[in-house]
Amino acid sequence: MKLEVLKYPNKKLKKKSRSVSKVNQVIQDLARDMFETMYLDNGIGLAAPQVGELIRLIILDVALIDPDHPEDHKPDPVALVNPEIEKAEGTIEYEEGCLSCPELIVPVTRSEKVWVNYLDLDGKPSKLTAEGLKAVCIQHEIDHLDGILLVDKMGRLEKDMYRKKRIRVAKDEKALANIL
Ligand code: NI
Numbered sequence: 001m002k003l004e005v006l007k008y009p010n011k012k013l014k015k016k017s018r019s020v021s022k023v024n025q026v027i028q029d030l031a032r033d034m035f036e037t038m039y040l041d042n043g044i045g046l047a048a049p050q051v052g053e054l055i056r057l058i059i060l061d062v063a064l065i066d067p068d069h070p071e072d073h074k075p076d077p078v079a080l081v082n083p084e085i086e087k088a089e090g091t092i093e094y095e096e097g098c099l100s101c102p103e104l105i106v107p108v109t110r111s112e113k114v115w116v117n118y119l120d121l122d123g124k125p126s127k128l129t130a131e132g133l134k135a136v137c138i139q140h141e142i143d144h145l146d147g148i149l150l151v152d153k154m155g156r157l158e159k160d161m162y163r164k165k166r167i168r169v170a171k172d173e174k175a176l177a178n179i180l
Contacts, residue, residue, distance in 0.1 A: 003037045003051040005099045008149055008166055013100055017047075017054045017145040020081050023123035027057060031079045031121055034059050043099045045137040047144030050100050056082045058141035062134040078128070080118035083142055086127075087115040094136045098150045102169075104162060108153045110139045 006013055020027060030053060038046040038059060045060035058080050063073040090112030095105050113131040116138060120126045130138055143149070151159050 001033050001036065002040055003033050005037065005041060005046075005050050006052055007170075008101045008151055009163055009170075010100075012049060012052055012054065013144070013149055014147045015049065015054050016147050017049050017056050019056050020119070023081055023119055023121060027055075027081065028121050031057060031059055035061070035077060035079075038099075041099050044133075045141045046099065047141045049144055049147075056145050058083060058138070058145065060134070060137045060141060062137050076134075079121050080116065080128075080138075081121070081123075083116050083118040083138065083145075085111075085114050085139070085142065086117050089113045092132065092136060094133065096136065096140060096150055096153075098140070100144075101150045101162075102166075104150060106150045106153050108136075108140075108150070110136050114138055 030048065034046050034048065034051060037051065044062050045058065048055045048057040059078065061075055061077045064076050088111035091109055092112040093107055093109045096108050097105050112135060113129070114135045115127065115129050117125070117127055151162055
């Protein structure tokens with residue numbers, strides 16, 4: 001089932017999400033719906049608070065690309081419950097977008113390589129190492145779990161302008177009740 005992706009400045013996006021105590025069917029179903037939603041919206045990552053669930057679950061699919069066959073994308077879906085960055089190394093700047101911040105691209109500097117501990121969808125403690133875009137994506141999604149958005153990576157003036165623009169859109173869409 002496709003879920004509604006909340007848009008900035010919906011106040012739920014600014015909340016800190018809670019840890020998942022047990023990975024059960026509810027979590028598995030939510031992850032499945034999040035994948036469906038992310039693929040339909042052409043995203044590469046999505047965090048549970050973006051669909052209104054304030055729990056520590058993120059998904060991503062940064063397709064593996066073989067430079068000799070760029071047309072041949074290999075899907076690489078991963079779901080991480082309670083993700084924690086154990087170690088990080090290097091720096092990378094990437095122009096990031098976000099399904100919750102329409103029409104916004106922000107250059108953000110993050111770690112180039114990360115070692116992450118998490119639970120998989122069977123509740124099994126797991127580890128992964130990611131670099132480049134996949135590492136960027138993981139850090140962006142974990143930020144969502146702490147209520148940190150792409151707009152928080154911009155200067156104050158730019159953020160104010162974007163916020164005003166988004167509030168105008170929310171007024172048009174009669175969605176003001178969800179705003180801070
Ligand atoms: Ni995002």
